[in-house]
Amino acid sequence: MRGLLYLIGIATAVLVPAWAAVAADAVVSGVRTGIHPDKTRLVFDLDRSVDYSIFTLSDPYRVVIDLPDLDWQVPSTAGSRAAGLIDRLRFGLFRPGNSRVVLDLKRPVRVKWATMLPPRDGHGYRFVIDLVETDRAAFLAALAPPRPLATPRAGTAPRPKPRPGGKKVVVIDPGHGGVDPGTTGASGGFEKAVTLTYGKALATALRERYRVILTRDRDIFLPLQQRVQIARDADADLFLSLHADAIADRRFSGGAVYTLSETASDDEAAALAAKENKSDVIAGIDLNNQDQEVASILIDLAQRETKNFSSRFAGVLVSTLRTQGVRTRRKPHRFAGFRVLKAPDVPSVLVELGYLSNPREEARLRSAEGRAAIVAAISDAVDAYFENLSE
Numbered sequence: 001m002r003g004l005l006y007l008i009g010i011a012t013a014v015l016v017p018a019w020a021a022v023a024a025d026a027v028v029s030g031v032r033t034g035i036h037p038d039k040t041r042l043v044f045d046l047d048r049s050v051d052y053s054i055f056t057l058s059d060p061y062r063v064v065i066d067l068p069d070l071d072w073q074v075p076s077t078a079g080s081r082a083a084g085l086i087d088r089l090r091f092g093l094f095r096p097g098n099s100r101v102v103l104d105l106k107r108p109v110r111v112k113w114a115t116m117l118p119p120r121d122g123h124g125y126r127f128v129i130d131l132v133e134t135d136r137a138a139f140l141a142a143l144a145p146p147r148p149l150a151t152p153r154a155g156t157a158p159r160p161k162p163r164p165g166g167k168k169v170v171v172i173d174p175g176h177g178g179v180d181p182g183t184t185g186a187s188g189g190f191e192k193a194v195t196l197t198y199g200k201a202l203a204t205a206l207r208e209r210y211r212v213i214l215t216r217d218r219d220i221f222l223p224l225q226q227r228v229q230i231a232r233d234a235d236a237d238l239f240l241s242l243h244a245d246a247i248a249d250r251r252f253s254g255g256a257v258y259t260l261s262e263t264a265s266d267d268e269a270a271a272l273a274a275k276e277n278k279s280d281v282i283a284g285i286d287l288n289n290q291d292q293e294v295a296s297i298l299i300d301l302a303q304r305e306t307k308n309f310s311s312r313f314a315g316v317l318v319s320t321l322r323t324q325g326v327r328t329r330r331k332p333h334r335f336a337g338f339r340v341l342k343a344p345d346v347p348s349v350l351v352e353l354g355y356l357s358n359p360r361e362e363a364r365l366r367s368a369e370g371r372a373a374i375v376a377a378i379s380d381a382v383d384a385y386f387e388n389l390s391e
């Protein structure tokens with residue numbers, strides 16, 4: 001099923017490039033849902049009128065609302081609870097100049113009505129969208145011809161330059177971001193914020209000795225493929241993707257290091273990879289155009305050497321984590337089919353820092369001491385890995 005585009009409202013000038021923005025962003029001061037017998041209504045309170053475009057995606061059913069950059073003065077968890085036909089609502093920066101709202105739907109819907117209302121009856125500007133239930137056939141029929149998948153360049157990632165002084169290039173990839181929050185911790189905080197904090201701290205620790213590139217340095221969404229591409233474009237020597245898991249069982253704790261494999265080391269690793277690979281779906285990207293690429297996750301012979309280096313780094317990292325007293329899982333080196341680890345020529349590992357669903361571990365991960373220990377362990381592992389390599 002192709003995900004497809006249709007536009008409501010003003011179709012032109014929807015996106016304001018970040019560099020062209022002169023006025024402050026429009027402010028969103030409220031997000032409300034109203035459940036009626038015949039429809040689910042979603043309302044955003046705004047301080048001015050903004051342009052928008054709406055499209056729907058199937059498998060899973062989603063409604064995506066694209067808006068200019070907005071100042072979201074609402075709790076980051078607003079809309080995270082199911083309401084009416086909406087299972088979950090997410091919002092955040094999709095790319096520079098472009099905020100995005102993704103509605104995960106319980107059932108196929110029809111966008112009955114969407115409009116920007118001017119101030120009236122004590123309300124300010126309101127963006128209102130009404131969803132009514134429909135069936136799958138009607139949902140699919142309402143989809144317009146496929147829109148080519150946009151592959152925006154990273155607005156924030158520095159472009160690769162010739163290597164100064166032969167320094168090794170380390171790409172640090174803070175998982176998730178923007179409209180994709182990642183997992184939610186026991187305290188309600190998001191994985192995307194934890195990974196960004198760790199990414200920046202690790203970049204600071206490594207910057208003197210390596211050329212360090214962060215795939216993102218702010219709260220913005222990046223497609224998985226683009227993260228891989230940043231590492232490839234930079235001709236990186238090592239790619240580190242940072243994550244923090246959350247699961248229903250709050251007793252689970254401990255970090256783990258993952259490398260790519262066509263066969264998962266265990267069911268849990270396979271489930272984790274499936275969850276992490278959903279990042280693009282969560283951000284409202286139509287993956288159907290990428291089906292073939294996703295399907296071809298199998299590693300060919302050319303990747304074998306890269307795979308060996310990835311495993312070698314994972315082994316070093318597991319030992320430095322333990323030396324620094326960082327809690328790790330039993331069998332801390334695991335493997336599965338993570339899409340973000342797919343660069344065929346860049347040794348890549350995915351680090352799950354720990355479980356945000358465990359209140360004690362979340363507090364430790366968020367503390368300065370907890371962070372310092374993990375950052376030191378990763379930094380030491382990078383040093384040890386490259387020292388061994390050059391011997």
Ligand SMILES: [Zn+2]
Nearest residue numbers: 175182243244
């Ligand atoms: Zn993650």
